[in-house]
Amino acid sequence: MKYQVTATRTEINGCINLPASKSISNRVLIINALCYNPYVAKNLSDSDDTRVLEQALFSNSNKFDIGHAGTAMRFLTAFLSKIVGEWEITGSERMKQRPIGILVDALNELGARIEYIEKDGFPPLKIFGSHLKGKTLELDGSISSQYISALLLIAPTIENGLTLALKGEITSRSYIELTLKLMARFGIQYKWEGNTITVPEQNYLPGEFTVEADWSGASYWYQMLALAEKGEILLENLQIDSLQGDANIAGWFKQLGVQSTQKSDGILLSKSTSSLPAKLEFDFIENPDVAQTMACLCVAKKIPFYFSGLKTLKIKETDRIAALQNELKKFGATVTEPAHGELAWDGTIDASTAEKIPIIxxxxxxxxxxxxxxxxxxxxxxxxxxxxxxxxxYPSFWEDLKQVGFAVKVL
Structure with a gap:
Protein backbone atom coordinates (compact mmCIF):
# COMPACT_ATOMS: atom_id res chain seq x y z
CA MET A 1 0.00 0.00 0.00
CA LYS A 2 1.08 3.57 -0.71
CA TYR A 3 -0.27 6.96 0.32
CA GLN A 4 -0.14 9.93 -2.02
CA VAL A 5 0.36 13.06 0.07
CA THR A 6 -0.28 16.60 -1.18
CA ALA A 7 -0.67 20.00 0.45
CA THR A 8 -3.93 21.73 -0.44
CA ARG A 9 -2.79 25.06 1.02
CA THR A 10 0.41 26.80 2.11
CA GLU A 11 -1.05 27.98 5.42
CA ILE A 12 -1.64 25.53 8.24
CA ASN A 13 -3.72 26.14 11.34
CA GLY A 14 -5.06 23.74 13.88
CA CYS A 15 -5.06 22.11 17.27
CA ILE A 16 -3.21 18.78 17.48
CA ASN A 17 -3.56 16.21 20.24
CA LEU A 18 -0.07 14.72 20.13
CA PRO A 19 0.56 11.09 21.04
CA ALA A 20 1.92 10.38 24.50
CA SER A 21 5.66 9.90 24.80
CA LYS A 22 6.68 6.38 23.80
CA SER A 23 10.01 6.77 25.60
CA ILE A 24 8.36 7.68 28.90
CA SER A 25 5.59 5.09 28.53
CA ASN A 26 7.99 2.21 27.98
CA ARG A 27 10.18 3.14 30.94
CA VAL A 28 7.20 3.55 33.25
CA LEU A 29 5.82 0.16 32.20
CA ILE A 30 9.08 -1.51 33.29
CA ILE A 31 9.18 0.45 36.56
CA ASN A 32 5.56 -0.44 37.33
CA ALA A 33 6.30 -4.12 36.69
CA LEU A 34 9.37 -4.03 38.94
CA CYS A 35 7.47 -2.51 41.87
CA TYR A 36 4.13 -4.26 41.28
CA ASN A 37 2.53 -0.83 41.08
CA PRO A 38 -1.24 -1.06 41.72
CA TYR A 39 -1.75 2.22 39.84
CA VAL A 40 -2.07 2.08 36.05
CA ALA A 41 -0.07 4.80 34.30
CA LYS A 42 -2.37 7.40 32.73
CA ASN A 43 -2.13 8.55 29.10
CA LEU A 44 0.10 5.66 28.02
CA SER A 45 1.25 5.81 24.42
CA ASP A 46 -0.92 3.85 21.97
CA SER A 47 2.09 3.25 19.72
CA ASP A 48 2.99 -0.23 18.49
CA ASP A 49 6.17 -0.24 20.60
CA THR A 50 4.32 0.46 23.83
CA ARG A 51 1.50 -1.98 23.04
CA VAL A 52 4.03 -4.75 22.36
CA LEU A 53 5.87 -4.13 25.61
CA GLU A 54 2.66 -3.91 27.63
CA GLN A 55 1.34 -7.15 26.12
CA ALA A 56 4.59 -8.95 26.94
CA LEU A 57 4.61 -7.74 30.53
CA PHE A 58 1.03 -8.92 31.09
CA SER A 59 1.32 -12.13 29.06
CA ASN A 60 0.95 -15.65 30.44
CA SER A 61 3.39 -16.91 27.82
CA ASN A 62 7.14 -17.33 28.14
CA LYS A 63 7.77 -16.57 24.46
CA PHE A 64 7.59 -13.05 23.04
CA ASP A 65 7.76 -11.65 19.50
CA ILE A 66 8.30 -7.90 19.72
CA GLY A 67 8.43 -7.23 15.97
CA HIS A 68 10.34 -4.04 15.16
CA ALA A 69 10.24 -2.68 18.73
CA GLY A 70 13.88 -2.07 19.65
CA THR A 71 13.13 -0.50 23.02
CA ALA A 72 10.99 -3.48 23.98
CA MET A 73 13.79 -5.87 22.98
CA ARG A 74 16.40 -4.11 25.13
CA PHE A 75 14.17 -3.39 28.14
CA LEU A 76 12.61 -6.85 28.21
CA THR A 77 15.99 -8.57 27.92
CA ALA A 78 17.17 -6.83 31.09
CA PHE A 79 13.84 -7.23 32.89
CA LEU A 80 13.45 -10.94 32.13
CA SER A 81 17.05 -11.68 33.11
CA LYS A 82 16.04 -11.23 36.77
CA ILE A 83 12.59 -12.82 36.63
CA VAL A 84 12.84 -16.49 37.55
CA GLY A 85 11.82 -18.67 34.62
CA GLU A 86 12.83 -19.63 31.11
CA TRP A 87 12.04 -17.05 28.45
CA GLU A 88 12.43 -16.60 24.71
CA ILE A 89 12.33 -13.27 22.92
CA THR A 90 12.48 -12.69 19.18
CA GLY A 91 11.50 -10.05 16.64
CA SER A 92 11.30 -9.13 12.97
CA GLU A 93 14.05 -9.96 10.46
CA ARG A 94 15.39 -6.43 10.91
CA MET A 95 15.40 -6.91 14.68
CA LYS A 96 17.51 -10.03 14.21
CA GLN A 97 20.09 -7.80 12.49
CA ARG A 98 20.26 -5.27 15.34
CA PRO A 99 23.09 -6.03 17.78
CA ILE A 100 22.37 -6.78 21.43
CA GLY A 101 25.64 -8.42 22.46
CA ILE A 102 26.82 -5.50 24.60
CA LEU A 103 23.70 -5.69 26.78
CA VAL A 104 23.77 -9.50 26.96
CA ASP A 105 27.45 -9.50 27.99
CA ALA A 106 26.76 -6.89 30.70
CA LEU A 107 23.82 -8.85 32.11
CA ASN A 108 25.77 -12.11 32.06
CA GLU A 109 28.50 -10.37 34.06
CA LEU A 110 25.87 -9.66 36.71
CA GLY A 111 24.94 -13.32 36.93
CA ALA A 112 22.33 -13.60 34.20
CA ARG A 113 22.22 -16.57 31.86
CA ILE A 114 21.31 -15.48 28.35
CA GLU A 115 21.98 -17.55 25.24
CA TYR A 116 21.72 -16.78 21.52
CA ILE A 117 19.27 -18.99 19.64
CA GLU A 118 20.47 -18.29 16.09
CA LYS A 119 23.48 -15.94 15.79
CA ASP A 120 25.91 -14.76 18.45
CA GLY A 121 25.38 -11.12 19.38
CA PHE A 122 21.87 -10.85 17.92
CA PRO A 123 18.28 -11.80 18.77
CA PRO A 124 16.48 -14.14 19.22
CA LEU A 125 17.48 -14.88 22.81
CA LYS A 126 16.86 -17.57 25.39
CA ILE A 127 16.88 -16.10 28.88
CA PHE A 128 17.08 -18.07 32.09
CA GLY A 129 15.91 -15.61 34.74
CA SER A 130 18.05 -15.64 37.87
CA HIS A 131 19.30 -13.67 40.86
CA LEU A 132 21.60 -10.83 39.81
CA LYS A 133 24.44 -9.38 41.85
CA GLY A 134 25.66 -5.85 41.24
CA LYS A 135 29.17 -4.66 40.49
CA THR A 136 30.88 -1.94 38.50
CA LEU A 137 30.43 -2.38 34.76
CA GLU A 138 32.50 -0.49 32.21
CA LEU A 139 30.60 0.41 29.06
CA ASP A 140 31.40 2.47 25.98
CA GLY A 141 29.37 5.67 26.35
CA SER A 142 28.80 5.87 22.59
CA ILE A 143 26.66 2.72 22.47
CA SER A 144 22.88 2.91 22.22
CA SER A 145 21.45 4.65 25.28
CA GLN A 146 18.77 1.94 25.35
CA TYR A 147 21.37 -0.57 26.60
CA ILE A 148 22.32 1.79 29.42
CA SER A 149 18.69 2.60 30.27
CA ALA A 150 17.79 -1.10 30.31
CA LEU A 151 20.50 -1.74 32.91
CA LEU A 152 19.60 1.34 34.96
CA LEU A 153 15.92 0.42 35.17
CA ILE A 154 16.69 -2.89 36.89
CA ALA A 155 19.67 -1.53 38.88
CA PRO A 156 17.79 -0.78 42.14
CA THR A 157 16.44 -4.34 42.22
CA ILE A 158 19.88 -5.99 41.86
CA GLU A 159 21.70 -7.19 44.98
CA ASN A 160 24.14 -4.41 45.99
CA GLY A 161 22.85 -2.16 43.21
CA LEU A 162 24.87 -1.23 40.14
CA THR A 163 27.59 1.18 39.06
CA LEU A 164 28.06 2.03 35.37
CA ALA A 165 31.39 3.55 34.37
CA LEU A 166 30.84 5.04 30.91
CA LYS A 167 33.94 5.47 28.79
CA GLY A 168 34.40 8.19 26.18
CA GLU A 169 31.72 10.42 24.71
CA ILE A 170 28.18 9.66 25.88
CA THR A 171 25.58 9.35 23.12
CA SER A 172 21.94 10.33 23.75
CA ARG A 173 22.68 11.56 27.27
CA SER A 174 19.20 13.09 27.39
CA TYR A 175 17.60 9.63 27.18
CA ILE A 176 19.76 8.36 30.05
CA GLU A 177 18.75 11.46 32.04
CA LEU A 178 15.12 10.73 31.20
CA THR A 179 15.48 7.22 32.61
CA LEU A 180 17.07 8.46 35.83
CA LYS A 181 14.52 11.26 36.29
CA LEU A 182 11.67 8.78 35.94
CA MET A 183 13.35 6.41 38.40
CA ALA A 184 13.61 9.33 40.84
CA ARG A 185 9.87 10.01 40.41
CA PHE A 186 9.36 6.52 41.83
CA GLY A 187 11.65 7.06 44.82
CA ILE A 188 15.03 5.95 43.50
CA GLN A 189 18.18 7.75 44.60
CA TYR A 190 21.28 7.78 42.41
CA LYS A 191 24.52 9.63 41.79
CA TRP A 192 25.90 10.70 38.42
CA GLU A 193 29.41 12.04 38.86
CA GLY A 194 31.52 12.57 35.77
CA ASN A 195 30.92 9.51 33.60
CA THR A 196 29.98 7.22 36.51
CA ILE A 197 26.38 6.44 37.48
CA THR A 198 25.77 4.70 40.79
CA VAL A 199 22.40 3.25 41.77
CA PRO A 200 22.25 1.59 45.23
CA GLU A 201 19.98 -1.37 45.95
CA GLN A 202 16.59 0.00 47.01
CA ASN A 203 12.87 -0.28 46.38
CA TYR A 204 10.80 1.54 43.80
CA LEU A 205 7.86 3.31 45.43
CA PRO A 206 4.51 2.67 43.69
CA GLY A 207 2.49 5.73 42.75
CA GLU A 208 0.30 7.43 40.19
CA PHE A 209 1.84 8.81 37.01
CA THR A 210 0.60 10.58 33.86
CA VAL A 211 2.65 10.38 30.66
CA GLU A 212 3.30 13.69 28.89
CA ALA A 213 2.97 14.37 25.15
CA ASP A 214 5.76 13.29 22.82
CA TRP A 215 8.38 15.85 21.78
CA SER A 216 9.67 13.63 18.95
CA GLY A 217 6.14 13.71 17.51
CA ALA A 218 6.07 17.47 18.00
CA SER A 219 9.17 17.85 15.79
CA TYR A 220 7.15 17.10 12.63
CA TRP A 221 4.76 19.96 13.41
CA TYR A 222 7.68 22.32 13.96
CA GLN A 223 8.97 21.13 10.59
CA MET A 224 5.60 21.76 8.94
CA LEU A 225 5.28 25.27 10.30
CA ALA A 226 8.84 26.05 9.18
CA LEU A 227 7.84 24.95 5.66
CA ALA A 228 4.44 26.68 5.60
CA GLU A 229 4.06 30.28 4.44
CA LYS A 230 2.12 31.15 7.59
CA GLY A 231 -0.05 29.64 10.29
CA GLU A 232 -0.40 28.63 13.94
CA ILE A 233 -0.51 25.19 15.50
CA LEU A 234 -1.43 24.42 19.11
CA LEU A 235 0.24 21.22 20.31
CA GLU A 236 -1.92 20.09 23.20
CA ASN A 237 -0.48 18.80 26.49
CA LEU A 238 3.08 19.62 25.43
CA GLN A 239 5.36 21.34 27.92
CA ILE A 240 8.56 23.29 27.27
CA ASP A 241 9.66 22.31 30.78
CA SER A 242 9.76 18.62 29.88
CA LEU A 243 11.48 15.44 31.00
CA GLN A 244 12.30 14.77 27.34
CA GLY A 245 15.57 15.92 25.82
CA ASP A 246 13.94 16.57 22.44
CA ALA A 247 12.31 19.65 23.99
CA ASN A 248 15.58 21.32 22.91
CA ILE A 249 14.16 21.64 19.40
CA ALA A 250 12.04 24.61 20.52
CA GLY A 251 15.26 26.59 20.63
CA TRP A 252 16.59 25.14 17.37
CA PHE A 253 13.51 26.14 15.41
CA LYS A 254 13.69 29.79 16.44
CA GLN A 255 16.36 30.30 13.78
CA LEU A 256 14.02 28.63 11.29
CA GLY A 257 11.19 31.07 11.96
CA VAL A 258 9.06 29.05 14.40
CA GLN A 259 8.23 30.55 17.78
CA SER A 260 7.07 28.50 20.79
CA THR A 261 4.73 30.02 23.38
CA GLN A 262 3.69 28.03 26.43
CA LYS A 263 -0.05 28.10 27.00
CA SER A 264 -2.09 26.48 29.75
CA ASP A 265 -3.26 23.74 27.37
CA GLY A 266 -0.04 23.22 25.39
CA ILE A 267 2.50 24.99 23.19
CA LEU A 268 1.42 27.41 20.47
CA LEU A 269 3.66 27.38 17.41
CA SER A 270 3.63 30.53 15.31
CA LYS A 271 5.46 31.75 12.23
CA SER A 272 7.93 34.64 12.44
CA THR A 273 9.46 36.71 9.67
CA SER A 274 13.08 36.08 10.65
CA SER A 275 15.55 35.38 7.84
CA LEU A 276 16.83 31.83 7.37
CA PRO A 277 20.43 30.83 8.16
CA ALA A 278 22.84 30.38 5.26
CA LYS A 279 23.82 26.96 6.66
CA LEU A 280 22.74 24.78 9.57
CA GLU A 281 25.18 22.91 11.79
CA PHE A 282 23.87 20.67 14.57
CA ASP A 283 25.33 18.04 16.87
CA PHE A 284 22.64 15.38 17.35
CA ILE A 285 24.46 13.36 19.99
CA GLU A 286 21.70 14.23 22.48
CA ASN A 287 18.77 14.15 20.04
CA PRO A 288 19.36 11.59 17.26
CA ASP A 289 15.64 10.94 16.73
CA VAL A 290 15.09 14.36 15.14
CA ALA A 291 17.93 14.07 12.62
CA GLN A 292 15.63 12.88 9.83
CA THR A 293 13.23 15.74 10.53
CA MET A 294 16.01 18.31 10.18
CA ALA A 295 17.60 16.74 7.09
CA CYS A 296 14.28 16.69 5.21
CA LEU A 297 13.52 20.26 6.31
CA CYS A 298 16.90 21.54 5.11
CA VAL A 299 16.57 19.93 1.68
CA ALA A 300 13.02 21.27 1.31
CA LYS A 301 14.19 24.78 2.29
CA LYS A 302 17.44 24.51 0.25
CA ILE A 303 19.57 25.12 3.36
CA PRO A 304 23.02 23.45 3.30
CA PHE A 305 23.82 21.51 6.45
CA TYR A 306 26.44 19.63 8.42
CA PHE A 307 25.18 17.22 11.08
CA SER A 308 27.29 15.25 13.55
CA GLY A 309 26.61 12.94 16.49
CA LEU A 310 24.70 10.40 14.38
CA LYS A 311 26.63 7.18 15.07
CA THR A 312 23.61 5.36 16.51
CA LEU A 313 21.48 5.98 13.40
CA LYS A 314 23.02 2.96 11.69
CA ILE A 315 21.53 0.52 14.23
CA LYS A 316 17.99 1.88 14.37
CA GLU A 317 14.94 0.40 12.60
CA THR A 318 17.06 0.77 9.47
CA ASP A 319 20.43 2.32 8.69
CA ARG A 320 18.98 5.82 8.81
CA ILE A 321 22.03 7.49 7.29
CA ALA A 322 21.88 5.27 4.19
CA ALA A 323 18.08 5.61 4.04
CA LEU A 324 18.27 9.42 4.11
CA GLN A 325 20.90 9.41 1.38
CA ASN A 326 18.80 7.13 -0.82
CA GLU A 327 15.52 9.00 -0.43
CA LEU A 328 16.81 12.60 -0.47
CA LYS A 329 18.54 11.84 -3.76
CA LYS A 330 15.03 11.53 -5.23
CA PHE A 331 14.75 15.29 -4.60
CA GLY A 332 18.07 15.95 -6.33
CA ALA A 333 20.09 16.24 -3.10
CA THR A 334 23.30 14.24 -2.79
CA VAL A 335 23.86 13.89 0.95
CA THR A 336 27.32 12.74 1.95
CA GLU A 337 28.75 11.03 5.04
CA PRO A 338 32.06 12.90 5.59
CA ALA A 339 32.91 10.63 8.53
CA HIS A 340 31.21 7.96 10.61
CA GLY A 341 28.14 9.50 12.24
CA GLU A 342 28.06 12.62 10.07
CA LEU A 343 25.81 13.90 7.29
CA ALA A 344 26.40 16.89 5.02
CA TRP A 345 24.80 18.59 2.04
CA ASP A 346 26.15 21.56 0.11
CA GLY A 347 22.75 22.84 -1.04
CA THR A 348 23.13 21.69 -4.65
CA ILE A 349 20.11 20.23 -6.42
CA ASP A 350 20.87 17.83 -9.28
CA ALA A 351 17.90 17.89 -11.62
CA SER A 352 19.02 14.62 -13.24
CA THR A 353 18.29 12.63 -10.07
CA ALA A 354 15.21 14.59 -8.98
CA GLU A 355 11.95 12.72 -9.50
CA LYS A 356 8.70 14.42 -10.44
CA ILE A 357 6.76 12.47 -7.81
CA PRO A 358 9.23 10.84 -5.42
CA ILE A 359 8.18 7.46 -4.07
CA ILE A 360 9.55 7.33 -0.54
CA TYR A 394 2.36 8.15 16.01
CA PRO A 395 -0.74 6.14 15.01
CA SER A 396 -2.95 9.19 14.30
CA PHE A 397 -0.42 11.01 12.10
CA TRP A 398 -2.25 10.74 8.79
CA GLU A 399 -5.57 11.76 10.31
CA ASP A 400 -3.87 14.74 11.96
CA LEU A 401 -2.48 15.79 8.56
CA LYS A 402 -5.94 15.67 7.04
CA GLN A 403 -7.25 17.77 9.93
CA VAL A 404 -5.01 20.72 8.95
CA GLY A 405 -5.67 20.45 5.21
CA PHE A 406 -3.35 17.84 3.72
CA ALA A 407 -4.76 15.45 1.14
CA VAL A 408 -3.89 11.81 1.85
CA LYS A 409 -4.97 9.33 -0.83
CA VAL A 410 -4.63 5.55 -0.78
CA LEU A 411 -2.99 4.21 -3.93
Missing part, protein backbone atom coordinates in the same frame (compact mmCIF):
# COMPACT_ATOMS: atom_id res chain seq x y z
CA UNK A 361 10.65 3.97 0.85
CA UNK A 362 10.21 3.77 4.61
CA UNK A 363 12.43 0.73 5.36
CA UNK A 364 10.11 -0.35 8.21
CA UNK A 365 11.10 2.93 9.90
CA UNK A 366 8.33 5.16 11.23
CA UNK A 367 10.53 8.26 11.22
CA UNK A 368 11.11 8.02 7.46
CA UNK A 369 7.38 8.43 6.76
CA UNK A 370 6.95 11.05 9.49
CA UNK A 371 9.89 13.20 8.35
CA UNK A 372 9.31 13.08 4.59
CA UNK A 373 5.55 13.71 4.49
CA UNK A 374 5.82 17.41 5.56
CA UNK A 375 8.01 18.12 2.51
CA UNK A 376 4.86 18.49 0.42
CA UNK A 377 4.54 21.98 1.91
CA UNK A 378 7.59 22.92 -0.19
CA UNK A 379 5.63 22.13 -3.36
CA UNK A 380 6.35 18.42 -3.78
CA UNK A 381 3.85 15.65 -4.36
CA UNK A 382 4.94 12.46 -2.62
CA UNK A 383 4.03 8.81 -2.51
CA UNK A 384 4.85 7.10 0.78
CA UNK A 385 5.36 3.32 0.76
CA UNK A 386 4.18 1.28 3.77
CA UNK A 387 2.63 4.41 5.32
CA UNK A 388 1.16 2.65 8.35
CA UNK A 389 4.66 2.18 9.70
CA UNK A 390 3.86 5.40 11.61
CA UNK A 391 1.84 3.33 14.10
CA UNK A 392 5.15 2.46 15.75
CA UNK A 393 5.12 5.88 17.44
Missing amino acids: KTYHDHRMALAFAPMVLAGYNLDIEDPMVVTKS
